[in-house]
Amino acid sequence: MSVSAVIPAYNEEKTVGEIVRVLHEVPQVKEIIVVSDGSTDRTVEVARNAGAKVIALTQNTGKGAAMMAGVREAKYGVILFLDADLIGLTAAHVVDLINPVLLDEADMTVGIFERGRIATDLAQDLAPFLSGQRAIKKCILHDIDLEPARFGVEVAITRYASERGWRVKEVLLEDMSHIMKEEKLGLLRGFWARLKMYWEIAKYIRY
Numbered sequence: 431m432s433v434s435a436v437i438p439a440y441n442e443e444k445t446v447g448e449i450v451r452v453l454h455e456v457p458q459v460k461e462i463i464v465v466s467d468g469s470t471d472r473t474v475e476v477a478r479n480a481g482a483k484v485i486a487l488t489q490n491t492g493k494g495a496a497m498m499a500g501v502r503e504a505k506y507g508v509i510l511f512l513d514a515d516l517i518g519l520t521a522a523h524v525v526d527l528i529n530p531v532l533l534d535e536a537d538m539t540v541g542i543f544e545r546g547r548i549a550t551d552l553a554q555d556l557a558p559f560l561s562g563q564r565a566i567k568k569c570i571l572h573d574i575d576l577e578p579a580r581f582g583v584e585v586a587i588t589r590y591a592s593e594r595g596w597r598v599k600e601v602l603l604e605d606m607s608h609i610m611k612e613e614k615l616g617l618l619r620g621f622w623a624r625l626k627m628y629w630e631i632a633k634y635i636r637y
């Protein structure tokens with residue numbers, strides 16, 4: 431089995447190119463799909479120049495819908511989801527995430543930041559089920575309606591996995607972090623975006 435990487439990206443021109451470059455180093459990753467979720471910056475151009483296949487959605491539809499647009503295009507049996515704003519991703523991280531699924535030791539892996547930055551480590555220690563770094567068998571993704579989930583997408587996948595008894599393995603991703611909303615958007619707009627995200631997550635926790 432081979433891997434299709436799917437990277438939802440909303441205005442991630444600063445980081446998406448490096449993610450695509452690292453993925454090119456991993457032979458099992460046969461296809462790299464960046465889904466630009468209505469980005470208004472140079473995300474599409476940067477991802478294309480780095481050698482990704484790019485799906486350019488014309489409007490912002492939310493993370494869940496962007497991920498599923500990528501899954502619909504994906505040709506291979508294992509999907510690797512990565513966020514486009516990661517800092518410190520290496521080929522070894524990618525291999526650690528995909529191998530348990532390729533070797534059929536797990537149906538899904540979930541990557542947890544470790545020793546990256548205090549704030550992002552803490553967020554993932556408190557809520558590992560929110561992590562966007564996952565490898566999943568594609569065949570088991572088709573049954574979940576992730577289109578409307580926006581930032582509830584990880585909660586929806588995690589709960590579905592637990593209900594269906596998927597074998598889930600947590601993988602520590604050392605020296606890795608991501609760019610926080612407040613860093614991308616400034617304190618006020620970032621915090622507002624964070625509140626909206628928590629609301630989208632909460633809807634799926636209750637749902």
Ligand SMILES: O=c1ccn([C@@H]2O[C@H](COP(=O)(O)OP(=O)(O)O)[C@@H](O)[C@H]2O)c(=O)[nH]1
Binds near residue numbers: 439608609
């Ligand atoms: O409407 C959105 C919001 C986020 N993302 C992407 O989803 C990933 C995870 O987003 P994050 O939690 O980092 O939130 P952000 O700080 O980007 O709002 C990143 O690659 C984003 O670019 C997306 O595709 N559509």
Ligand SMILES: O=C(O)[C@@H](COP(=O)(O)O)O[C@H]1O[C@H](CO)[C@@H](O)[C@H](O)[C@H]1O
Binds near residue numbers: 553554563581
């Ligand atoms: O770490 C978190 O609290 C959030 C938001 O991260 P930032 O605003 O970028 O620090 O990000 C996680 O949760 C999101 C919702 O489930 C996921 O989409 C992200 O992949 C995950 O990193």
